[in-house]
Amino acid sequence: MKFKFTEQASTKGAVCVAIFAGSKFSDAANAMDDASGGAIRRAIDSSRFGGKPAQIIEVLAPVGVNASRIIIAGVGEQNNDMTLAWEAFGAGVLQKVLTSGEQELTFITGDLDGSYCARIAFGAKLAAYRFDKHRTKLQEDKKPSITSICIETSNKKRARDEFSLLDEVAEGVHLARDLVSEPGNMIHPESFAERVESLSKNGLEIEILDEKDMGKLGMNALLSVGAGSKYGSKLAIMKWFGGPKGEAPVVLVGKGVTFDTGGISLKPGNGMWDMKGDMGGAAAVTGAMRSLAGRKAKANVIGIVGLVENMPDALATRPGDIVTSANGQTIEIQNTDAEGRLVLVDALWYGLTSFKPSRIIDLATLTGAIIVSLGHENAGLFCNDDSLAGDLTSAGKLSGEPVWRLPLGSGYDKLIDTPNADMKNIGGPTAGSITAAQFLQRFVGDVPWAHIDIAGMAWKEKRPDPRESVWATGFGVRLLDRFIAEYHES
Ligand code: BES
Ligand code: MN
Numbered sequence: 001m002k003f004k005f006t007e008q009a010s011t012k013g014a015v016c017v018a019i020f021a022g023s024k025f026s027d028a029a030n031a032m033d034d035a036s037g038g039a040i041r042r043a044i045d046s047s048r049f050g051g052k053p054a055q056i057i058e059v060l061a062p063v064g065v066n067a068s069r070i071i072i073a074g075v076g077e078q079n080n081d082m083t084l085a086w087e088a089f090g091a092g093v094l095q096k097v098l099t100s101g102e103q104e105l106t107f108i109t110g111d112l113d114g115s116y117c118a119r120i121a122f123g124a125k126l127a128a129y130r131f132d133k134h135r136t137k138l139q140e141d142k143k144p145s146i147t148s149i150c151i152e153t154s155n156k157k158r159a160r161d162e163f164s165l166l167d168e169v170a171e172g173v174h175l176a177r178d179l180v181s182e183p184g185n186m187i188h189p190e191s192f193a194e195r196v197e198s199l200s201k202n203g204l205e206i207e208i209l210d211e212k213d214m215g216k217l218g219m220n221a222l223l224s225v226g227a228g229s230k231y232g233s234k235l236a237i238m239k240w241f242g243g244p245k246g247e248a249p250v251v252l253v254g255k256g257v258t259f260d261t262g263g264i265s266l267k268p269g270n271g272m273w274d275m276k277g278d279m280g281g282a283a284a285v286t287g288a289m290r291s292l293a294g295r296k297a298k299a300n301v302i303g304i305v306g307l308v309e310n311m312p313d314a315l316a317t318r319p320g321d322i323v324t325s326a327n328g329q330t331i332e333i334q335n336t337d338a339e340g341r342l343v344l345v346d347a348l349w350y351g352l353t354s355f356k357p358s359r360i361i362d363l364a365t366l367t368g369a370i371i372v373s374l375g376h377e378n379a380g381l382f383c384n385d386d387s388l389a390g391d392l393t394s395a396g397k398l399s400g401e402p403v404w405r406l407p408l409g410s411g412y413d414k415l416i417d418t419p420n421a422d423m424k425n426i427g428g429p430t431a432g433s434i435t436a437a438q439f440l441q442r443f444v445g446d447v448p449w450a451h452i453d454i455a456g457m458a459w460k461e462k463r464p465d466p467r468e469s470v471w472a473t474g475f476g477v478r479l480l481d482r483f484i485a486e487y488h489e490s
């Protein structure tokens, strides 16, 4: 899809104007209404359109203008920060016309602030994402028809400059969605690692550790998860040094269980297929690294993803097995389905010891319990540092990928004690997301650390957000990108 910013658009195809809540017209909408002999006002009068977000009406084949259709779309109430509102506007309109048969979509924005114009384009790009690659029988009239998007604006330069950065963020989101959507036979630890390797063309320095390398380092917690898989487990490291030389990096760690059967503690069959998305944390970290490199972020950031497949097999880990993690602590694996934390602690250890980060953040589809707590509206945030928690919470609000902090504490920590080893990998029947976070905390020491449980966010059955056009959301890419932009770039 092509994006263009111009002062004077040709206004062929679908042409869109924004209306604010209460049917308040922008200048651009007024001009279009005049040109079409009042078609917009008449359309609004003959409908229940009120300018609310996500409200859209279409006027087909209007007289007096070149456009083959006028799209009248609501933006909602005007307020101080319309960034996310304009994103949602662009996304909603694009979804409306994507398969309409129109090839061109033009937004008439008049003198709307250039960064808001860029947000319209960003929203449209996010909404245009599809996962059609495995569909060989998609009917012609169900295929996307829009090939180019034009933003007519008097603030062309600002709009274009800001979109060129957001475009890179959208590429990162699309990459994360691709990774989450691909099934376990297509994205497994080895093919995921290859995709990471291909990001060297985007300017990232890549390093891949295989099972032999990790064995030497004593990363037996991670290795125990992949023991039953025919694919070799991998640790993929992406490095971006765009910040001051020698400045301690931020390390991002992702859970990359490319398929989670539960292992010997096998999950029930119903709905198990969606565990192809259990690498959502790794996808978010990979997508974020792609975004940061793409927009040449002025920060030092390392992405580390632990890539394993959790399968039952003669060689698989058994419940009750005890393993020694890379930092020396022993773990009794009482349930092989609580595997994400085993992957994360060795990946965290690698990040801490190799890079001495200023802050370390992990993302993981870690627990079903976080969906019970927060549903599909917020990711769960666990953090040992109030300033880091505050920064992530703000970045979440600004990016539209919100996180909600939950507590840690010694009472919860006791729940993972066991007489047989330093700790067990499950707690009791209560506070499942917190005991998982306590487990991680035992490996991070004093370094400011945050754990973001994205089990309810990495994919969604229902998609109320127009930016999220498919099952996989790419959650985390915009959050991490914004976090780095706000708090780690000079
Ligand atoms: N990958 C799952 C968590 C999950 C559940 C992610 C639903 C997305 C949607 C994780 O590995 C898991 O199986 N967790 C167990 C932990 C339990 C055995 C302590 C769970 O949540 O049931
Ligand atoms: Mn599991």
Ligand code: ZN
Binding pocket: 257, 260, 278, 337, 339, 340, 365, 366
């Ligand atoms: Zn899992």
